[in-house]
Each structure stands twice: as C-alpha cells, then as structure tokens.
Amino acid sequence: MSKELAKTYTPKSIEDRLYEKWMEKKYFHAEVDKTKKPFTIVIPPPNITGQLHMGHALDNTMQDILIRFKRMQGYNALWQPGTDHASIATEVRIIETLKEEGIQKEDLGREGFLKRAWEWKEEYGGRIIGQLKKLGSSCDWDRERFTMDEGCNKAVTEVFCKMHEKGWIYKGSRIINWCPVCNTSISDAEVEYEEQAGHFWHIKYPLVDENGQPSKTEFLEFATTRPETMLGDTAVAVNPKDERYAYLKGRMVWLPIVNKAIPVVEDEYVDMEFGTGVVKITPAHDPNDFEVGKRHNLPEVNIMNDDATINENGGKYEGLDRYEARKQIVEELEKEGLLVKIEDYSHNVGTHDRCGTTIEPLIKKQWFVKMDELIKPAVEAVKNGDIKLIPERMEKTYFNWTDNIRDWCISRQLWWGHRIPAYYCDSCGEIVVDKKMPAVCPKCGGTHFTQDEDTLDTWFSSALWPFSTLGWPEKTEELDYFYPTDVLVTGYDIIFFWVIRMIFSGYEQMKEKPFHTVLFHGLVRDSQGRKMSKSLGNGIDPLEIIDQYGADALRLTLITGNAPGNDMRFYNERVEASRNFANKVWNASRFIMMNMEQAEEKTGARNWEVSYNEIKEQLEPADKWILSKLNTLVRDVTDNMEQYELGIAVQKVYDFIWDEFCDWYIEMVKPRLYSKEEADDRSKAASLWTLKNVLKDALKLLHPYMPFVTEEIFCTIQSEEESIMISRWPEYAKERNYEKEEAAIELMKEAVRGIRNVRTQMNVAPSRKAAVHVVSEKEEVRNVFEEGRLFFTSLAGASEVMIQTDRAGIADDAVSVVVPNATLYIPFAELVDIGQEIERLEKEEKRLEGELARVNGMLNNERFMSKAPEAKVAEERAKLEKYEQMMAQVKSRLEQLQR
RNA sequence: GGAAGCAUAGCUCAGCUGGGAUGAGCGCUCGCCUGACUAGCGGGAGGUCAAGGGUUCGAGCCCCUUUGCUUCCACCA
Numbered sequence: 015m016s017k018e019l020a021k022t023y024t025p026k027s028i029e030d031r032l033y034e035k036w037m038e039k040k041y042f043h044a045e046v047d048k049t050k051k052p053f054t055i056v057i058p059p060p061n062i063t064g065q066l067h068m069g070h071a072l073d074n075t076m077q078d079i080l081i082r083f084k085r086m087q088g089y090n091a092l093w094q095p096g097t098d099h100a101s102i103a104t105e106v107r108i109i110e111t112l113k114e115e116g117i118q119k120e121d122l123g124r125e126g127f128l129k130r131a132w133e134w135k136e137e138y139g140g141r142i143i144g145q146l147k148k149l150g151s152s153c154d155w156d157r158e159r160f161t162m163d164e165g166c167n168k169a170v171t172e173v174f175c176k177m178h179e180k181g182w183i184y185k186g187s188r189i190i191n192w193c194p195v196c197n198t199s200i201s202d203a204e205v206e207y208e209e210q211a212g213h214f215w216h217i218k219y220p221l222v223d224e225n226g227q228p229s230k231t232e233f234l235e236f237a238t239t240r241p242e243t244m245l246g247d248t249a250v251a252v253n254p255k256d257e258r259y260a261y262l263k264g265r266m267v268w269l270p271i272v273n274k275a276i277p278v279v280e281d282e283y284v285d286m287e288f289g290t291g292v293v294k295i296t297p298a299h300d301p302n303d304f305e306v307g308k309r310h311n312l313p314e315v316n317i318m319n320d321d322a323t324i325n326e327n328g329g330k331y332e333g334l335d336r337y338e339a340r341k342q343i344v345e346e347l348e349k350e351g352l353l354v355k356i357e358d359y360s361h362n363v364g365t366h367d368r369c370g371t372t373i374e375p376l377i378k379k380q381w382f383v384k385m386d387e388l389i390k391p392a393v394e395a396v397k398n399g400d401i402k403l404i405p406e407r408m409e410k411t412y413f414n415w416t417d418n419i420r421d422w423c424i425s426r427q428l429w430w431g432h433r434i435p436a437y438y439c440d441s442c443g444e445i446v447v448d449k450k451m452p453a454v455c456p457k458c459g460g461t462h463f464t465q466d467e468d469t470l471d472t473w474f475s476s477a478l479w480p481f482s483t484l485g486w487p488e489k490t491e492e493l494d495y496f497y498p499t500d501v502l503v504t505g506y507d508i509i510f511f512w513v514i515r516m517i518f519s520g521y522e523q524m525k526e527k528p529f530h531t532v533l534f535h536g537l538v539r540d541s542q543g544r545k546m547s548k549s550l551g552n553g554i555d556p557l558e559i560i561d562q563y564g565a566d567a568l569r570l571t572l573i574t575g576n577a578p579g580n581d582m583r584f585y586n587e588r589v590e591a592s593r594n595f596a597n598k599v600w601n602a603s604r605f606i607m608m609n610m611e612q613a614e615e616k617t618g619a620r621n622w623e624v625s626y627n628e629i630k631e632q633l634e635p636a637d638k639w640i641l642s643k644l645n646t647l648v649r650d651v652t653d654n655m656e657q658y659e660l661g662i663a664v665q666k667v668y669d670f671i672w673d674e675f676c677d678w679y680i681e682m683v684k685p686r687l688y689s690k691e692e693a694d695d696r697s698k699a700a701s702l703w704t705l706k707n708v709l710k711d712a713l714k715l716l717h718p719y720m721p722f723v724t725e726e727i728f729c730t731i732q733s734e735e736e737s738i739m740i741s742r743w744p745e746y747a748k749e750r751n752y753e754k755e756e757a758a759i760e761l762m763k764e765a766v767r768g769i770r771n772v773r774t775q776m777n778v779a780p781s782r783k784a785a786v787h788v789v790s791e792k793e794e795v796r797n798v799f800e801e802g803r804l805f806f807t808s809l810a811g812a813s814e815v816m817i818q819t820d821r822a823g824i825a826d827d828a829v830s831v832v833v834p835n836a837t838l839y840i841p842f843a844e845l846v847d848i849g850q851e852i853e854r855l856e857k858e859e860k861r862l863e864g865e866l867a868r869v870n871g872m873l874n875n876e877r878f879m880s881k882a883p884e885a886k887v888a889e890e891r892a893k894l895e896k897y898e899q900m901m902a903q904v905k906s907r908l909e910q911l912q913r
Numbered sequence: 914g915g916a917a918g919c920a921u922a923g924c925u926c927a928g929c930u931g932g933g934a935u936g937a938g939c940g941c942u943c944g945c946c947u948g949a950c951u952a953g954c955g956g957g958a959g960g961u962c963a964a965g966g967g968u969u970c971g972a973g974c975c976c977c978u979u980u981g982c983u984u985c986c987a988c989c990a
Contacts, residue, residue: 023952207988214990238990251990285989293990302990362988410917414986506985541925543983575926575938580918581983583925587939594952605949654929661927665937680949688948865933871970872932878970890932 019607019730023600025564025593029722033147041739042152044092046495053089054499055081056480056529057153058512059161061100062135063107066145068538068546068572068584069505071556075569076535076660077503078151082718083655085152086743092496093152094483096159097139101431101472102196102204102368108134108430124429131430135160145557150565150721152739159483161475162432169482170432170475171449173523178447182384183424185436185445189297189304190378190423191364194322195371198427199380201471202420203510205373207362215241216354217347219250219267219294222275228268234278235354236292239361240299241347242340245272245328246317249295251306254280256291270352271343272329279310298377314377322374336374381425381434381468389419391521392514401517402531404658405579408506415510422515424471431469438464477515480528499529501658506534506579533658534579538572541585554584566720567593573660573719574668595668596723599716602676603727606705609687613698621695622702626750632700634686638752639759640679643670644708649746651715664719671712678763679708706731711744859908862901869894 020027036042044052055077060070077093085091108131109119119127139160146153159166177183190199218235220228234250250267252259259278266275283306284293297307298316307314317327324331324339331339347353364373393416395401396409403409425434437446441460446452451463478486480502484493498520504513513532520528540546546553559568570592576582614620622629633641647670654663683701686694710732717724717738728738735741869890872878879887 023950207986236990240990283989288989295990300990302988361990364988407917411985414916418986510986537984543925577927580926585925585939588925590952591938594950597952598950601950601953603949608949657929659929662929665927669937676950677954681954684948868932868971875970 019600019604019727021604023597023723025566025596025722026561028726029148029150029560029565032722032725033150036152036737036739037155039737040156041737042093042154043156044090044154046491047090048495050088050090052496053081053084053091054094054496055092055501055503056094056483056499057096058502058504058508059096059098059159059476059479060142060146061103062097062139062142062160063100063104064142066142066149066556068554068556070142070146071149071568072535072538072572072582073503073505074146074149074151075572076533077501078149078569078721079573079660079718080501080503080655080658081152082721082739083743085739086714086717086741088742092154092157094157094159094496094499095143095146095151095153095155096161096479096483097142098476099135099160099162099431099472101426101428101469102198102200103472104131104134105428105430106196106368119429127429148557148560148565150569152721157483161472161479165485165488166475166478166482167432168488169478169486170470171435172487173478173519174435174470174474175447175449177383177522182388183381183447184384185379185381187377187379188382188421188423189301189375190380191366191373192320192376192378193366193369193371194320194374195369196366196428197320199376199378199423199425200366200368200373201423201473204367205364206367208365209360210363211358211360212239212363214239214357214359215344215347216357217241217244218352218354219269220352221262222266222268226275228270233352234262234267234292235290236294237289237357238294239359240340242324242331242336242343243296243299243317244269244294244343245324245331245339246296246298246315247272247276247294248297248307248312248315249277249279249310251279251281251284251293251295252291253282253284253286256284256286258291270350271346277310277312279306279312281306281309299375301375304375304377316377318374318376320376380423381436381470383422383424385419385421388518388522389416389514392416392518395517395521395527401527401529404531404533405577408509408532408534408579411506411509412514415514422471424474425466425468426471427467428469431472432475434466434468434470436466438466440464473511473515476512477519478523480516480520481524486523497524498527501531501533502529503533503535505537507537509534531658536576536579536581539581539583541583543581543583559586559589563589563593564596564722566596566723569721570595570664570719573664575665576661578658595672596720598672598676599713599720599723600727602671602680603709603731605680606702606709607731610702610706613687613695613702617695622699622706624703626707629700629703632696633704634697634700635755635758636679636682637700637704638755640675640704640708641750642752642756643674644711644744645747645750648711648715648744652743652746655718660719664716667712667715667719671716675708675712680705714738714741714744856908859901859904862897862904865897866894866901869897 057077058073060066064070081091081093108127111134112119112122112130122130143155143158174183191202191205192198193200214237216235216237218233220230221232221234223229223232236250238244247269252262262278263280265278267278268274269276279295283302284291293303295303295306295312296315297304297312298314299318304314306312315327317324318336319325322336324334324336326332328334328339331342334342344353344356364375365371366373393413396403396412403412435447435449437448437451438444439446439455439458439460440462442455442458444455444457444460446456446463451465454461455463475482480499481493481497484490484496486493502513502516516528520526537545540552540554542552544552556568567589571584571589572582574592575588610620610622613622647666651663651666654660654666683705686697686701689698710728713724713728717728721739725738728741729736872890873887873894
C-alpha cells in the first residue's frame with residue numbers, strides 16, 4: 015500500500031519528474047478569478063541570447079519563493095514569464111556568427127538579417143526557459159511572452175505615438191554616444207567608464223595678429239587627451255574671471271593644420287585651476303564642448319565617419335582611423351614646433367558596455383524621450399511610499415538618478431528591435447508618426463513614404479513589460495485584475511535601465527504604479543569576492559550545481575546568509591551544507607514513515623490518522639512542546655516572509671527541523687515508538703500523529719525554498735492532498751500554544767545537556783537509553799510531567815544525578831536520571847567539581863549583578879518610563895523579579911558550597 | 914569631484930526601530946559506525962563587534978572623526 019522514499023536522497027531522480035507533474039497538473043497557471051485576491055510578479059525577462067547564470071538563479075529563486083508562498087496562502091498567484099529580444103546584445107551575437115560564415119550583415123539586407131535573427135531566437139530563445147524550469151520556477155508558462163511578440167509590438171507603437179503626440183518624444187540633433195563597432199548610438203546608461211592610461215599632449219596655437227596671420231611670437235598653450243579632435247575645433251575657451259587671459263577678449267587664434275582662425279570665447283565651464291586654464295572647443299566631439307558651442311553659437315564641425323575614421327573635414331587625414339590620425343597629427347604639430355610636451359596621464363574613457371569599444375561622442379539626429387515631466391510621478395511615488403524599495407538605501411541611488419536625469423536617447427541604428435513608427439514623405443520629407451504607414455502626406459499630399467531606419471532602445475519595450483504582458487493596450491480582464499503587480503525582484507544594477515523606466519511608464523500609461531514593492535538583491539560573486547565574468551572564467555554554472563547537488567540545495571544556498579541588496583559569495587561548501595540539510599529532512603521523513611508502517615503492521619490500523627481534537631487528550635509533554643514550538647515558528651516565518659526577509663525565515667525553518675525536531679523531538683520519542691507494550695499504543699499513536707503533522711507543516715514552510723524534496727516527501731507520506739504546492743499554508747493556532755510544557759521541556763533540555771557534559775567530563779561509558787523523570791518543587795512543572803515520560807537515546811549512564819537547573823531560570827528544580835538496567839549510582843557530589851561549580855556560580859552572580867543593574871537602570875529612568883510601552887515595562891518588571899530570585903538562589907548555593 | 918555600502922569567531926556572513934554575542938555555516942579539535950541520517954550524533958576551543966571620541970542608565974546598532982576595502986554616479990579639456 016505504502017509508497018516509500020528511496021533509501022538515499024538523490025535530487026536528480028526526483029526533480030525533473032516532479033516538475034513535469036506540476037506542469038501537467040497546471041498548478042502554475044493562473045486565471046482571472048474575482049473570488050480570489052491576485053498576487054502578481056512579472057519576471058525580469060532574460061535575454062534570448064542568455065544562458066542561466068547565478069544572478070538569474072538568485073533572482074528567480076526569490077521570485078519563486080514569493081509566488082509559492084502566496085499561492086499556498088490562497089492568493090491567485092501569477093508569475094508572468096517571458097524573454098527579452100535584447101537588441102544590441104543579440105544583434106552583436108548574430109553578427110559574430112555571421113562573420114564566421116564570412117557574411118556581413120549588409121550582405122543579407124535588412125529583411126534577410128531579420129530572418130536570421132528570428133531563426134536565432136527560435137533556436138536559443140527557449141534555452142533559458144528550459145534552464146529556469148530546472149531551477150523549479152513556477153512561472154505560468156502558458157502566458158509566456160516575448161518583448162517583440164505581436165502584443166508587445168502593439169504596446170510599443172501605442173506608447174511611441176501617444177508620447178509623440180504629447181510632445182514628449184522628439185527628434186533632435188544632439189551629441190550622443192556612438193559605438194563605432196556596433197555602429198549605433200547608445201544611451202548614457204550604456205556607457206561604462208574605464209580607467210585608461212593615456213597621454214596629455216601640451217599644444218600651443220598661435221594667436222592671430224593684426225594682419226589676420228598666425229603670430230610668430232604669441233601663443234596660447236593648453237593640453238588635450240585627444241589631439242586629433244583639433245580638426246574639428248571651432249573655438250578656444252577661457253574663464254571670464256581669469257585675469258591672465260583678459261587680454262584675449264575679442265581676439266582669434268590660428269588653428270594649425272586646418273589653417274583657419276577661430277575665436278576665443280569666455281565660458282564659466284573652464285576651470286582656471288586646471289592645466290593652463292585654456293580649453294580647445296570641439297563641439298561636434300565632446301559633450302561639454304557641445305554645450306559651450308551652443309552657448310556661443312559656434313559651428314559644429316564633424317570630422318568623423320560612423321566607423322571612427324576621419325571624414326572629408328579632416329583634409330589630408332581623411333580616411334585614417336582615429337588613432338592613426340592622432341599619431342600623425344601629433345607628428346605634424348611637433349614638426350611645426352607647436353607641441354610643447356607629452357605627459358603620461360590616466361583618465362576615464364567611456365566604453366560601450368556590450369563590446370568594450372571606446373565610444374565616440376558624435377552629433378547625430380536621434381529620437382529622444384523628454385524626461386522632465388515624465389519622471390515626476392516616479393519620484394513622487396517613491397517619496398511618499400507608494401512604491402517601497404527594499405533595502406531602503408536604494409532610494410538614494412534612485413533619487414540620485416532622477417535628480418540628474420537627462421533626456422533618454424531611444425533610437426538605435428540597429429535592425430533587431432522595434433522599428434520606429436515614423437515615416438518620411440518621399441516628396442517633401444515631412445515626418446509622420448503613426449501606428450501604420452500613412453497613405454497621404456498631410457503636407458504635400460504625396461503618397462510614398464519611407465519608414466525611419468532606426469529601431470528603439472531595448473529598454474523601451476521592457477519599460478512597458480508589467481502591463482504589455484497583461485494585454486495592454488487592449489482592455490483585458492487580466493489587466494484589470496492583475497495590474498498593478500505586487501513585487502518586482504531584481505538586481506540593483508538595473509535600477510536605472512529598467513526599474514525607473516517601468517515606474518514612469520506605468521504612471522504615464524496606466525495612471526497607476528506598476529508594483530508596490532521592489533526587492534533588490536546583490537550580485538553573486540565567486541569565492542574570492544570577484545564578479546563572475548566570462549573573461550575571468552570564474553563563472554559557476556548553476557546548471558552544474560543543480561546537476562551535482564540538486565536545485566533545492568542551490569536555491570537554499572542562494573537565499574541563506576545574506577541580507578537584501580548585499581552581494582554574496584558563492585562557494586561549494588555552502589551548497590554542500592544545503593544539500594546535507596535536504597538529506598536530513600529526507601532521512602527524518604524516512605524514519606517517520608518506517609515507524610508508521612511498523613505500527614500499522616502491529617496494530618493493523620493507522621490510529622494516528624485522526625484530527626487534532628481526537629488525539630489532543632493523548633498528547634504527552636514532548637508532543638505538546640514541539641507543537642508549541644512549531645506554532646511559534648509558523649507565526650515567525652510567515653511574518654518574516656511578509657516582510658520579505660527570506661533568508662531569516664528559512665534559517666528559522668532550518669533550525670527548527672534540524673535542532674528541535676530531529677535532534678530533540680525524534681530522540682525523545684524513540685523509546686515510546688520502540689516500546690513493545692500494548693499499553694503504549696495510545697502513546698505511540700500520539701507521537702506518530704505529532705511526528706507526521708509537525709513534519710507536514712514544517713515541509714510546507716520549507717516548500718517555497720526547497721520545492722522538490724518537500725513535494726516528494728509530502729506526496730509519499732500522505733494521501734489526501736495531491737501536492738504540497740497547492741496545500742494550505744500553516745496558520746498560527748492559539749490553542750496549540752503550550753507554554754507550560756514548552757517551558758518545562760526547555761528546562762529539561764538544559765538539564766540533559768548538563769548531564770551529558772558531566773558524563774563526558776568523567777568519561778563514563780555510554781548507556782544507550784535513559785529515561786528522565788523530572789522532580790521539581792514547582793507544582794506546575796510537576797504537573798506537566800506527572801503522566802509524561804521522556805526518553806532519550808544516547809544519553810548519560812548515570813542515575814540519581816542531581817543537576818542544578820538555575821541556568822534555565824527556575825530555582826530548586828532538579829532532574830534525576832534513571833537508566834534502565836543500570837546499576838551505577840553516582841552521587842551528585844562526585845559528578846560535579848566543587849571548585850568549578852563555585853567558579854560557575856560566581857560568574858553567574860556577576861552576570862546577574864549586571865542584569866539587575868540594567869533592569870534597575872531602565873525602571874528608574876524617567877525618560878524610559880515615560881516613553882516605553884506598558885508591555886515593555888511589565889516585561890522588564892517580570893525580569894527584575896526573576897533575576898532577583900535567581901540571585902538569591904545563586905547566593906544561597908554559593909554559601910552552601912563554600913562551607 | 915559626489916554618493917552608498919562594508920569592516921562581528923580561522924574563512925564566508927547573519928544580527929529587526931539601542932536592552933544579556935548560549936550567533937549561523939564551513940573549518941579546527943575531542944569522543945562516538947546508538948536499529949532515519951558518517952551528507953550523521955554528542956562535546957570543545959576560538960570574538961577588546963576596524964580605531965578614537967560623543968549621546969545614553971545602557972551602544973555591534975545612534976552621532977562625529979580616522980583608517981582600510983567595495984560599488985554606483987559625474988567626468989576637467
């Protein structure tokens with residue numbers, strides 16, 4: 015009849031099978047159901063180019079925990095999955111593979127290239143999904159989306175047109191970051207600064223004399239890190255307050271090589287303290303110079319082609335690469351005697367975060383999103399707490415960005431992505447932004463249009479993810495029901511790219527926040543604290559870890575021992591510890607099932623398969639104690655999880671299962687289970703009932719963290735529910751609080767620990783079994799144990815051992831240990847070294863003195879008394895009383911011993 | 914240049930709005946193959962909570978200063 019757990023825990027043999035079962039049963043699927051409260055998470059869509067890495071594993075484990083938890087709590091839990099087309103990343107990868115075949119993307123043409131890209135998506139887009147499944151992610155795969163599927167495309171076009179109409183999307187000529195290798199503009203957020211060793215070239219330009227010729231005697235010296243840009247210089251700037259250069263007002267300088275006169279302008283931007291206080295101005299190739307140029311109406315001379323070679327404005331340098339041009343220009347300047355000196359200089363250079371190429375600031379016509387109005391509700395939402403960031407300190411990073419926000423450059427010169435819905439009239443060039451190609455030009459009546467060649471920044475579509483995936487811009491039931499979503503889980507590294515943009519998009523399009531909480535996690539680093547990266551080759555593949563230790567172990571490892579938003583180090587020893595825990599749970603469960611089976615064989619009935627009320631009267635102190643402990647655990651764990659303190663919550667479950675349940679309760683209950691007496695069957699049933707039900711609830715608490723092992727055990731041990739993942743989350747039950755029993759067993763644990771210590775010190779041969787009877791002068795303690803017997807295996811072999819238990823705080827209580835069949839009687843005096851005992855008591859006395867001082871300090875402190883809540887004061891008063899009692903006992907015992 | 918974080922046991926890290934560091938895992942060490950589990954059981958050693966100052970009856974936690982490390986933002990030619 016009974017199913018059995020395999021003798022050894024082998025995750026490989028259970029995980030895939032259980033996942034398939036869950037899929038088949040459609041447990042992950044959520045439908046609109048107005049009778050239930052929704053709980054929604056949208057997945058940060060992984061790139062289709064992606065391979066699951068530790069960051070994903072952490073991110074998705076956290077989401078899965080929250081979703082499974084809420085699902086068990088009875089929410090209609092939807093975890094909305096999908097993937098991101100990742101325009102640049104994917105396009106770069108495809109170009110790479112094409113290169114291997116000796117094909118250029120231009121050879122294929124736009125359509126041919128896109129065909130390849132879609133094939134590529136089909137081939138690799140599913141890979142990461144399969145990997146997420148390995149992890150146990152309970153996403154609603156029936157709702158899987160893609161940022162470039164039909165619905166998302168619609169949403170993108172809709173938003174673009176709406177915002178354009180509002181004037182918040184515009185096309186403008188600006189200086190942008192250009193990647194000469196990817197051949198596209200990139201946003202500020204995609205620029206990564208890198209410290210590079212370079213040079214500082216000190217150069218001088220001759221002033222222009224009265225005849226309009228370069229002076230032979232007057233020069234203006236300055237320094238630059240990019241001498242080649244001089245080809246595009248249109249001015250030289252000094253600070254208006256700089257008296258050294260006051261004489262330059264209105265004069266011109268001679269731009270060598272290009273051989274023309276350019277003005278000297280005065281601008282606050284120039285730092286007088288830095289270098290010579292003179293700056294050459296190249297508006298077309300430097301963002302700051304661009305601003306200066308705008309202020310002084312300077313011409314913008316672009317000297318570069320898109321591939322970073324010099325263009326026709328560079329005269330004889332035309333066609334040279336930027337670095338080659340630099341070399342030759344420096345040589346020429348030197349020949350002319352205009353090079354003063356070369357200094358070594360290390361400075362930050364902007365590079366493209368995707369390919370590492372040094373970016374080139376260029377002036378280009380690009381599409382921008384105007385941010386000043388759009389950002390306001392996003393700032394407000396975090397300020398007034400509508401959206402909570404966890405940990406809170408992330409707010410600083412958030413505001414740092416919003417306060418310095420600049421317009422968002424959204425056009426990319428790529429093919430893979432959402433093509434901009436802007437159309438140019440072939441006859442008059444009029445720009446029409448519309449959802450589809452217009453038929454007639456509103457300006458000239460022309461009927462032929464060409465669509466803008468550019469595509470949108472990949473984050474433009476992901477910004478809409480929380481509502482586009484739910485059907486927007488259509489008015490869907492889903493949108494109505496699941497939006498706003500609840501929690502967003504992500505790494506702090508994409509707060510600017512994604513989080514902020516989703517927030518302002520949500521407010522703008524939906525008039526409502528996209529989620530109420532953002533839960534940030536840190537980076538997963540290697541065992542030495544380095545970032546995991548391909549180039550270092552120090553990445554740990556989560557799939558290998560799963561293969562070796564199981565997904566459960568990996569998940570537990572990623573969640574424990576880490577506070578929100580902090581980076582964590584990953585090393586195998588920690589995974590091993592997690593796997594060992596899974597194994598522990600496995601074996602404890604085997605033990606319980608084994609005993610149930612034996613009991614059934616003996617009595618022919620499963621007389622523990624009853625309700626709590628039916629078994630209540632038969633429970634013994636140990637049973638009540640563990641039930642009470644479990645009850646508290648349920649409350650605490652639920653609390654922690656609701657506060658998103660996942661690591662703390664699971665740590666508590668771990669401690670409960672291993673220490674309290676396995677190491678204490680199971681040991682205490684063994685003698686009862688092994689008893690051959692028929693009279694003990696009732697007691698046996700009570701313990702089996704407790705074992706099974708405590709285990710079941712503990713498994714439930716653990717399930718969000720370790721879904722596979724808990725499901726396998728749950729389904730084996732029990733028949734009425736078909737899966738733990740749709741079972742009911744345990745709830746705190748007041749009637750299962752047994753304070754007296756709890757206190758008594760805790761006391762006894764202290765005592766037994768004492769016995770073990772004594773025995774170890776005396777090197778007494780171990781006895782296998784022992785029963786502990788509690789003799790207490792306190793009535794309530796006696797009452798608890800009157801009927802109860804507590805048995806231990808692997809316990810000390812002494813009998814009639816008196817142990818002081820004032821450590822647990824109750825005076826004059828003592829424990830006597832009776833060992834069956836033992837003939838050895840060891841008087842207390844022989845067991846305890848009097849000197850040691852005095853030392854211990856003196857230490858205790860000192861500690862109590864400290865405690866008394868502390869509590870007295872509090873109770874006598876006016877400020878504390880006026881401000882502290884009553885409960886707190888009462889608690890402290892109780893402590894005071896307890897400490898005073900203990901003190902008295904310690905003192906009398908000391909006196910006794912010292913005599 | 915601006916900002917944030919970290920500094921607690923040999924290692925990696927928890928410690929909630931200030932109220933006893935019996936902290937956790939790993940490692941080390943001693944003793945156990947006890948009928949669930951050697952992926953285990955029972956003990957033990959190991960911390961002036963980075964340094965200095967302040968607030969407080971009381972500080973790992975709050976404030977200031979210093980030192981060291983990490984990260985983010987900006988970028989001065």
